[in-house]
Amino acid sequence: MRRRTPDVSLSSLYLGKDSAWRRRIGDSGRYVMAVVGVSDESRDEGYGAGLLDHRIPLERRRLEALEAFADPGTCSVIEHCGIRAGWRCLELGSGAGSVARWLAARCAPGQVVATDIDIRLLPQNVPNLSPLRHNVVHDDFPLASFDLVHARALLEHLPEREEVLARMIDWTVPGGWVHVDGVIIIQPPDPHQNAYHRCINALINLTTDSMQADFRWATALPGLLTHLGLEGISLHCTPGLVGPGRNADALLRLTLEQTGPAMAREGLITQQDLTACTDLLDTCGFTDLAFLLLSASGRRKGSAC
Numbered sequence: 273m274r275r276r277t278p279d280v281s282l283s284s285l286y287l288g289k290d291s292a293w294r295r296r297i298g299d300s301g302r303y304v305m306a307v308v309g310v311s312d313e314s315r316d317e318g319y320g321a322g323l324l325d326h327r328i329p330l331e332r333r334r335l336e337a338l339e340a341f342a343d344p345g346t347c348s349v350i351e352h353c354g355i356r357a358g359w360r361c362l363e364l365g366s367g368a369g370s371v372a373r374w375l376a377a378r379c380a381p382g383q384v385v386a387t388d389i390d391i392r393l394l395p396q397n398v399p400n401l402s403p404l405r406h407n408v409v410h411d412d413f414p415l416a417s418f419d420l421v422h423a424r425a426l427l428e429h430l431p432e433r434e435e436v437l438a439r440m441i442d443w444t445v446p447g448g449w450v451h452v453d454g455v456i457i458i459q460p461p462d463p464h465q466n467a468y469h470r471c472i473n474a475l476i477n478l479t480t481d482s483m484q485a486d487f488r489w490a491t492a493l494p495g496l497l498t499h500l501g502l503e504g505i506s507l508h509c510t511p512g513l514v515g516p517g518r519n520a521d522a523l524l525r526l527t528l529e530q531t532g533p534a535m536a537r538e539g540l541i542t543q544q545d546l547t548a549c550t551d552l553l554d555t556c557g558f559t560d561l562a563f564l565l566l567s568a569s570g571r572r573k574g575s576a577c
């Protein structure tokens with residue numbers, strides 16, 4: 273597969289033939305970073321079978337609910353990597369951009385490149401943050417360009433996830449950090465016990481069959497990162513609970529609101545189950561473990577010079 277490579281070197285300005293470019297000047301004034309946009313082919317992927325399209329009005333709120341659940345775990349693990357002023361960071365599949373914004377604040381005057389196939393929800397006015405329309409499956413970066421490469425809730429959506437993970441390591445400088453946060457949906461022990469379990473089961477089936485996603489894949493991360501040669505691998509787990517006031521309640525509700533009609537259309541669930549599930553989630557004292565966020569990070573061998 274031919275890949276397109278935007279030049280993100282911090283010392284040069286490069287305008288490729290697609291030339292939807294952005295330029296950012298670091299606070300220090302010492303560096304100019306040019307990022308070259310990629311062609312419209314980047315938008316043509318079947319991400320989320322169209323159900324998670326950023327043009328759907330609810331999607332911003334759903335992504336913000338994901339951020340509220342996942343940001344504490346993500347940011348504490350990146351802090352643990354020792355993020356410093358001046359780092360060059362790559363945030364892949366940035367969604368609504370909370371991690372990109374946080375990285376930009378933490379690494380200033382370093383630079384953050386925040387990619388997505390659809391960048392409309394990304395912050396456009398942060399001086400050291402460059403949104404880049406980029407398809408991580410088809411588009412490339414120069415080797416060893418970043419001190420930190422991070423992806424959250426992205427690889428589980430991509431059939432090419434292991435190939436992309438290997439390329440994330442290629443894009444990291446020797447001694448730099450690769451960090452992946454994977455979302456795991458917890459399979460109910462008895463999928464028919466109650467309407468909540470039926471809905472979770474239907475969600476797993478919809479994401480697997482129609483979206484080509486794999487919400488168990490993150491359990492393979494420790495083995496994969498080891499196999500790919502990373503050192504100092506660390507793991508951190510954030511439980512995602514649902515029920516009144518719980519940390520992942522809004523994420524599940526908004527996900528069911530958005531995908532429920534498709535699940536009902538495909539006969540995976542009934543409308544009555546969806547309503548009964550919402551009632552259960554509203555019930556004082558109800559709780560269950562819907563998600564785990566597995567945050568896995570490791571260091572590329574070698575030392576930065």
Ligand SMILES: C[S@@+](CC[C@H](N)C(=O)[O-])C[C@H]1O[C@@H](n2cnc3c(N)ncnc32)[C@H](O)[C@@H]1O
Pocket residue numbers: 317319335338339342364365366367368369370387388389390406407408409423424425426429430
């Ligand atoms: C579930 S959201 C996660 C957003 C963000 N990483 C977070 O955790 O808050 C997945 C994001 O990946 C983006 N995405 C999907 N396929 C992609 C691809 N092939 N290349 C780059 N981004 C992609 C989607 O547009 C979406 O914004």
